[in-house]
Structures are given as structure tokens and as C-alpha cells.
């Protein structure tokens with residue numbers, strides 16, 4: 014319990030807000046066209062991560078803008094962590110909405126080109142950056158809401174699973190899930206743990222083996238997402254949701270969150286070095302490189318048709 018309290022105290026970086034503005038009632042099409050209130054300010058200038066923080070509400074919107082599909086490259090993840098750290102230290106920010114500034118895709122997951130034909134040194138840095146990103150989001154003392162406005166496979170699904178609440182656009186064309194086996198690769202234990210913590214043992218057993226991508230209605234049914242909304246209500250619903258969470262005193266909520274997530278975090282922290290070695294060794298294999306190459310060909314070929 015002492016370490017949970019220490020963790021929560023470390024994470025308790027937000028002050029209590031007394032003013033919740035009318036931003037929650039704003040409804041716009043998608044995050045990129047979201048109309049920020051006058052009290053919003055640019056909190057980040059990175060090329061792939063856009064952050065708008067409304068200091069009246071304490072809600073920050075972090076938008077991914079890494080065309081064409083918000084793949085999680087080493088550069089993207091590095092910029093993500095820099096932007097995240099800024100928000101984590103900003104006492105006027107109590108909650109973060111993660112969303113995409115691109116149409117139709119939340120995130121295509123890990124950038125396959127960072128895993129395919131790259132050096133072991135590059136893949137070590139790549140995997141460390143992913144671990145870092147996950148530890149920050151999953152272990153955050155802020156309230157984190159995923160506003161899923163498009164496809165969210167594999168690493169994209171992990172990002173959503175690391176949030177406290179997931180809202181997805183109600184559209185059957187958008188799919189979410191841990192689909193790694195379909196690429197001939199294996200999702201690491203912490204991806205699986207996050208899925209299992211959310212949808213339960215049996216569902217994740219099926220899900221990770223088949224590499225199932227669920228459409229929005231299926232994702233809601235199994236509890237992979239918490240709520241579906243029409244596209245034009247995504248950001249306003251995420252903001253309203255956040256404001257409801259703000260009614261809970263931060264410190265009590267943070268300790269509770271840290272308590273619930275401790276076992277999953279500790280497992281990863283204890284196995285961090287081994288996890289990097291596993292990834293690099295696994296992706297060194299000719300058979301895995303071949304699978305990744307074939308998958309990239311398939312993606313490109315699909316486009317050509």
C-alpha cells in the first residue's frame with residue numbers, strides 16, 4: 014500500500030478546478046475541426062502531436078497528426094512522450110483526451126517500417142520508446158479519455174486500452190483490436206494484460222489468438238470501448254465525460270487508479286529489459302522479417318487495387 018500511495022502522490026500533479034466552462038456543450042465534426050474556447054492555448058508545437066489545453070476546464074486535447082495513418086514510429090512516440098510530460102507537469106491540466114487529427118484513423122499501431130529491415134539498435138530504441146509511452150499513459154494521475162475517431166488496430170488499441178474511458182464513433186467501418194497474429198507476430202504480454210484487464214480472460218484468449226478486429230458495435234458489446242457516439246458528438250461527449258470525472262476528488266481517484274493498475278505496471282517494470290530483448294530477438298528472425306515484409310506488401314497492394 015505504501016508504494017501505491019507513493020505512486021499516487023508522485024502522480025498527483027493536478028489542482029482542484031472550481032470552474033468548468035461551457036466547452037462541454039461544444040459539438041464539432043472531428044478533433045481537427047474542434048472549436049477551442051478562448052481560454053484554450055497551444056500547449057505543444059510538435060509536428061505530429063497537437064495539444065490544446067483549456068485552462069478554464071482543465072481539459073487538454075492531444076491530437077495525433079502523423080499522416081497518413083498515425084503510425085507509431087520512433088519519432089512519433091518520442092514527440093508524444095515530450096508533449097505528455099509537459100501536460101503531466103502542468104497543474105492547470107486535470108484530464109487529457111487522446112484523439113486523431115486525421116480522418117478515419119485513430120492510429121494504425123506501431124510503424125511497421127520501424128520493425129522491418131532496421132538494425133537491432135534501432136529496434137531497441139523503438140521498443141523503449143513504446144514502453145515509455147505506455148508507462149506514462151497507463152500510469153498517469155490525470156484522467157485520460159480516448160476519443161476513437163477511426164481505425165485502431167494493435168498499438169492503436171493499446172493506446173486506447175491505456176486510457177480510463179473509451180468513446181468511439183458509432184460506425185461499423187472503424188475497427189479496433191489486438192490483431193498482431195494476423196501479421197504473423199505476437200503481441201507482448203503487457204498488450205495482452207491490458208486487453209484482459211478490460212474485456213476479461215476468455216474474450217482476450219479468443220481475441221489475441223484470432224487477432225480479432227472488432228467493429229464499433231462489437232467493441233461496445235465486449236466492453237472494449239465504453240460508449241459509442243455519432244461522429245459530430247465525439248469531442249463534446251469526451252469533454253462532458255471528463256467533467257463528470259472531475260467531480261471525484263483527484264487524490265482519492267489517483268490512489269484508487271494506482272491500486273487497480275499496480276500489478277500490471279509492476280509486471281512490466283520488472284520485465285522491462287527482458288521485454289526489449291524478446292522484441293529484438295523476435296524481430297531478428299528471418300521468418301518474422303518475412304511476415305512483416307509480406308504484410309507491408311499486402312497493405313500497399315490493397316491500395317493499388
Ligand SMILES: CC/C=C\C/C=C\C/C=C\CCC/C=C/C(=O)SCCNC(=O)CCNC(=O)[C@H](O)C(C)(C)COP(=O)(O)OP(=O)(O)OC[C@H]1O[C@@H](n2cnc3c(N)ncnc32)[C@H](O)[C@@H]1OP(=O)(O)O
Nearest residue numbers: 084121122123124125164166167168199291292295312316
Ligand atoms: C517469443 C515471442 C514472445 C513475445 C513477443 C515478443 C515481442 C513482440 C514482438 C513484436 C510485437 C509487435 C507488436 C506490434 C504492434 C503493432 O501495432 S503492429 C501494426 C499493426 N497495424 C495494422 O495492422 C494496421 C495496418 N494498417 C491498416 O489496416 C490500414 O492502413 C488502416 C485501416 C489503418 C488505414 O487504412 P487506409 O486509410 O485505407 O490507409 P492505407 O491502408 O491505404 O495506408 C496508407 C499508407 O499507410 C501505410 N501504413 C498503414 N499502416 C501502417 C503501419 N502500421 N506502419 C507503417 N505504415 C503503415 C500503408 O502501407 C500506406 O502506405 P503507402 O502505400 O501510402 O506508402
